[in-house]
Amino acid sequence: MEENFAVIENYLMVKMPSEVDHHESMALSKKADEYILGNRIKNVVFDFEDTKFMDSAGIGVIIGRYKKIECFGGKVIAVNCSRQIKRILDMSGLYKYIEVME
Amino acid sequence: METVKKEKSVINTIVIKFDAISQNESFARIAVSAFAGVLNPTVEEISDIKTAVSEAVTNCIIHGYENCGGVITMELMMEGNTIHIMIQDEGVGIANVMQAMEPLYTSKPELERSGMGFSFMEAFMDDLHVFSEPGEGTVVRMSKSIGMLPRMVRDMDEV
Numbered sequence: 070m071e072e073n074f075a076v077i078e079n080y081l082m083v084k085m086p087s088e089v090d091h092h093e094s095m096a097l098s099k100k101a102d103e104y105i106l107g108n109r110i111k112n113v114v115f116d117f118e119d120t121k122f123m124d125s126a127g128i129g130v131i132i133g134r135y136k137k138i139e140c141f142g143g144k145v146i147a148v149n150c151s152r153q154i155k156r157i158l159d160m161s162g163l164y165k166y167i168e169v170m171e
Numbered sequence: 172m173e174t175v176k177k178e179k180s181v182i183n184t185i186v187i188k189f190d191a192i193s194q195n196e197s198f199a200r201i202a203v204s205a206f207a208g209v210l211n212p213t214v215e216e217i218s219d220i221k222t223a224v225s226e227a228v229t230n231c232i233i234h235g236y237e238n239c240g241g242v243i244t245m246e247l248m249m250e251g252n253t254i255h256i257m258i259q260d261e262g263v264g265i266a267n268v269m270q271a272m273e274p275l276y277t278s279k280p281e282l283e284r285s286g287m288g289f290s291f292m293e294a295f296m297d298d299l300h301v302f303s304e305p306g307e308g309t310v311v312r313m314s315k316s317i318g319m320l321p322r323m324v325r326d327m328d329e330v
C-alpha cells in the first residue's frame with residue numbers, strides 16, 4: 070500500500086485503488102492519516118486515475134481527510150475523476166469542500 | 172407461422188447466501204453485473220446497479236451485523252428487461268426507516284459513514300423499498316429496467 074502514497078512538500082498524493090468500497094477504504098484512511106500527522110501535510114490530492122468503482126465509502130474517505138486538514142487551511146483536491154465518480158461527488162455535495170481538477 | 176416474442180415471460184432467479192464480511196462486497200457487485208450482463212446494459216447502467224448493491228450489502232455488514240458477521244441473502248430476479256434485487260440481513264434492524272433513509276443521516280459518523288447509502292440506492296435504481304423491524308433484520312428491495320433508451324442514444328450519452 071505504501072506505493073500508493075507520495076509526499077511532495079506539504080502535499081500528500083494518494084493513488085486511489087481500482088475499487089473504492091468499505092473493504093478497501095478502511096486501511097487506506099488509516100495509512101493516509103499516518104502520513105498526514107507524520108509529515109506535516111497541509112493538502113491532500115486524491116488521484117482516481119485507476120478507479121473504476123466508488124461508493125459512499127469513498128465519500129467517507131474524502132470527508133474524513135478533509136476534516137483532518139481543513140482547520141490548518143489545507144485543501145483536498147481530486148484528480149482524474151471519471152463521470153461516475155464526479156456524479157457521486159456531486160450528489161454528496163462534496164464540490165463545496167473539495168477542488169476537482171482534470 | 173408468426174412467432175410472438177413475449178419479453179415479459181423471461182424469468183430467471185438466483186439466490187446467493189454469503190458471510191457478512193467486507194471481502195464479499197466486491198463479490199456481490201461482480202455477481203450482479205454478471206447476472207445483468209445478458210441484458211446488454213450500458214457502462215452507466217451497470218455502474219448504477221453495482222453501486223446500489225454495494226451500498227445495501229455494506230449496510231448489512233456494518234449496521235445490520237455491526238461488523239460481527241452473519242449471513243446475507245441476495246436474490247436477483249430478471250423479468251423481461253427489469254432486474255429485481257432483494258438484499259436481506261437478520262441483524263439489529265432499523266427502528267425508524269424514514270429517518271434512516273434521509274440523505275446524510277447516519278448512526279455511525281465515528282466510522283466515517285456519510286449517510287449517502289440509501290440516497291444512492293434511490294437515485295441509481297428505479298425504485299427502492301426498505302422493510303425493517305428492530306431485532307428482526309432488514310430487507311431492501313430495489314429494481315431497475317435496463318435499456319429504456321435506444322442503444323445508440325444510450326451509448327452517445329456515455330461519451
Ligand SMILES: Nc1ncnc2c1ncn2[C@@H]1O[C@H](COP(=O)(O)OP(=O)(O)OP(=O)(O)O)[C@@H](O)[C@H]1O
Nearest residue numbers: 125230234235271277278284285286287288289309
Ligand atoms: N441493514 C441495516 N441494518 C440496520 N441498520 C441499517 C441498515 N441499513 C441502514 N441502516 C441504518 O440506516 C442509516 C442510513 O444508512 P445509509 O446507508 O444511508 O448511510 P450510512 O451507511 O450510515 O453511511 P454511508 O452509506 O454513506 O456510508 C445507517 O446509518 C443505519 O443506522
Ligand SMILES: [Mg+2]
Nearest residue numbers: 226230288289
Ligand atoms: Mg450505508
